[in-house]
Amino acid sequence: MASHDQILHKVAPPSNYAPSEPRYPLLDSPGLTPIEKGPSTDLRDGNSKIRFSSESVFSRNGKPSEKQRYPTFPAETHGHQYMSSQFWWKPIFWMVTCIWLGIAAGLGHHFGYQSLHRQPQEILSQTWSHNLGLGAAFFVKTCFTLAVLASLQEVLWFTFRQKAIKIALMDKLFTLTSNPLSFGSGAFIHAPLATSLAAAAWIIPISAILSPGSLTVGPLILHNDTTCVVPIFAAASPNISFYRLVPHGSTIQGPNSGIQKVAGQTFAQGTILWSSSPCGPNCTFETSFLGPGLDCQPIPSPSYLDENGGQKAMWLFYNATSDYDDENSAMALSITYRNTSKGEASTSPLSPPYVSLRCLAYSATYNVLVNYTNGLSKFTTKLTNNGPLLNLNSTESRARGNPWRINSAALVQEVFDDYLNGTWQKSPTTQYAAPSTSITETTLAGDTNDANYGTASSLWFINRDLGAGIPELLTNLTLSTLAFSPMNTTTTCSASTEILAYYYNPKLLLIPYSVALLLSLIALAAGVWVLRRTGMPTGQIFSQILVTTRNPLLDELARGSSLSSADAEALMQQKLMFGELKHNEHDTRTGHAAFGPAEQLFKLTGGKI
Numbered sequence: 001m002a003s004h005d006q007i008l009h010k011v012a013p014p015s016n017y018a019p020s021e022p023r024y025p026l027l028d029s030p031g032l033t034p035i036e037k038g039p040s041t042d043l044r045d046g047n048s049k050i051r052f053s054s055e056s057v058f059s060r061n062g063k064p065s066e067k068q069r070y071p072t073f074p075a076e077t078h079g080h081q082y083m084s085s086q087f088w089w090k091p092i093f094w095m096v097t098c099i100w101l102g103i104a105a106g107l108g109h110h111f112g113y114q115s116l117h118r119q120p121q122e123i124l125s126q127t128w129s130h131n132l133g134l135g136a137a138f139f140v141k142t143c144f145t146l147a148v149l150a151s152l153q154e155v156l157w158f159t160f161r162q163k164a165i166k167i168a169l170m171d172k173l174f175t176l177t178s179n180p181l182s183f184g185s186g187a188f189i190h191a192p193l194a195t196s197l198a199a200a201a202w203i204i205p206i207s208a209i210l211s212p213g214s215l216t217v218g219p220l221i222l223h224n225d226t227t228c229v230v231p232i233f234a235a236a237s238p239n240i241s242f243y244r245l246v247p248h249g250s251t252i253q254g255p256n257s258g259i260q261k262v263a264g265q266t267f268a269q270g271t272i273l274w275s276s277s278p279c280g281p282n283c284t285f286e287t288s289f290l291g292p293g294l295d296c297q298p299i300p301s302p303s304y305l306d307e308n309g310g311q312k313a314m315w316l317f318y319n320a321t322s323d324y325d326d327e328n329s330a331m332a333l334s335i336t337y338r339n340t341s342k343g344e345a346s347t348s349p350l351s352p353p354y355v356s357l358r359c360l361a362y363s364a365t366y367n368v369l370v371n372y373t374n375g376l377s378k379f380t381t382k383l384t385n386n387g388p389l390l391n392l393n394s395t396e397s398r399a400r401g402n403p404w405r406i407n408s409a410a411l412v413q414e415v416f417d418d419y420l421n422g423t424w425q426k427s428p429t430t431q432y433a434a435p436s437t438s439i440t441e442t443t444l445a446g447d448t449n450d451a452n453y454g455t456a457s458s459l460w461f462i463n464r465d466l467g468a469g470i471p472e473l474l475t476n477l478t479l480s481t482l483a484f485s486p487m488n489t490t491t492t493c494s495a496s497t498e499i500l501a502y503y504y505n506p507k508l509l510l511i512p513y514s515v516a517l518l519l520s521l522i523a524l525a526a527g528v529w530v531l532r533r534t535g536m537p538t539g540q541i542f543s544q545i546l547v548t549t550r551n552p553l554l555d556e557l558a559r560g561s562s563l564s565s566a567d568a569e570a571l572m573q574q575k576l577m578f579g580e581l582k583h584n585e586h587d588t589r590t591g592h593a594a595f596g597p598a599e600q601l602f603k604l605t606g607g608k609i
Helices: 090-116 126-162 167-174 185-190 192-214 257-269 303-315 342-347 394-399 403-420 466-484 507-534 542-548 552-557
Strands: 041-045 048-055 068-072 215-231 243-245 252-255 283-298 316-322 332-338 354-373 376-388 422-425 445-447 460-462 488-504 575-581 593-596
Touching (some): 090 126, 090 488, 090 507, 126 167, 126 215, 126 507, 167 185, 167 575, 185 192, 192 215, 192 507, 257 466, 283 376, 303 316, 316 403, 332 403, 403 466, 542 593
Antiparallel strands (some): 048 068, 215 488, 243 252, 283 488, 316 422, 332 354, 354 376, 575 593
16 A cells, blocks of 8 residues: 555556456456456656556456446555554453443342332322433443444454355344344354354343333331220129119119110111221221120920911921029020021921021120221121120119129110010911011011012011021121220220322332343353454444455456445445455565455454454
């Protein structure tokens, strides 16, 4: 190559200048086959020396192509020239830097989200948390992708050194990172490593889509244990009475009107009456007290079911009789009822199965868990039997004995006498059943679809197992009295508050980032291996493309083609590789690395470039 001092200016060749140059046939894998060589014309101007020559080639149809001139310069040195860059490590440094930056940003993203886990949403705007997370995700994927692209650049040029590849495939390899349609079996077969790295460059950005979704906002329940005041069963207080006395006397007559009203609401609705929560709309606490309970067990069927050849049983639906007339006797209730469903009550009224029970009252320890959710109460009750609850004796009836026992017995009497005692049957001479019991006013009984029309099939029926339903009546009544109790105690309440909080799922962030990191480390290893073998960094910059396409034969291959016809079939099928151009033994030109057919090149090794 001539220096700046040697070339002062270029002189145009004379108009009658018509030299001849070597001609090369256009082959699939062309070699340098001289056909004809003519004299050259030298033009001198002072110290400047420029030699113009032209060459002719045959096209595929056998006709000589149009002559074209290009300048050639005399060799400045003799022999081959070897260059080994002292900055071959720069791409490695760039790849390592990108990977470390990606790791640092990924860890910062992880620990930032972790610090927000289960924290109130108010501490950081959801918009800011989303934007910061999205920015971190894109920075991480950019760093890892840049490391892969830097390695791909070195691997791609190294691939061109190894074997000749069709120009059409080269086009695809150069556009792997910008056009997904460039991926194909040919690219993977001829350049598997480069194709794999390009695929990694497409996969890594997916991490920027998945990782921001690892932080979400949802409801969080905060619990706070405090001491609160809760009501207790007031039956033991001498100032509380659930009973009424006979007019102008001291004898207990039964439950008072207040208990009767509470029982009416409780039994008809099947719910427990309760006052407002002592510790907020969402609260839980436990309480314990001594109260009345019932236990119902099966007994043999009574003899009256067999009277008149079983005729009575055909028309009986329900019968209950209390059994505590004697003073200091156990408070008991005997029940026999037809165990039918709603459908059976309408279709098979004369062939029912019967169930007989005996329910005993007892003194029980109530362990109650009360849970408020949005102001609505739910009770979980466990009763422990401490012994039978006896009927009132004459002394207690007249002189007001033990308050707890009198009040508890009054509640049992309310259940037994006012709601369960009585008979429910259909007379053979009537077309309907008229119950003489108040059980129909509770949730334990129901009616068929046409019960209001008085037809023979209009039957009331027991809609649940009374063995569990009757004890539940007394339990609900006892708990309902707490809503009006003037007595209270302190207990530990666990109040809960629902807030919006951040939730972080580390798997949705760490797994995509780990995959991206693994792909970038593989790319780093490939890049280091290639650079250690070549000793020369490369790139897809114009200056490198310019110097590596300085080959006269490439001019002949591209003769007749332009930017708009770059996909010409003949040109696309030519195979090229990257290597050192061959010269004959009399050629004094400097060795040059460029693209060309395999027959025209020496294979590059080490730092030869």
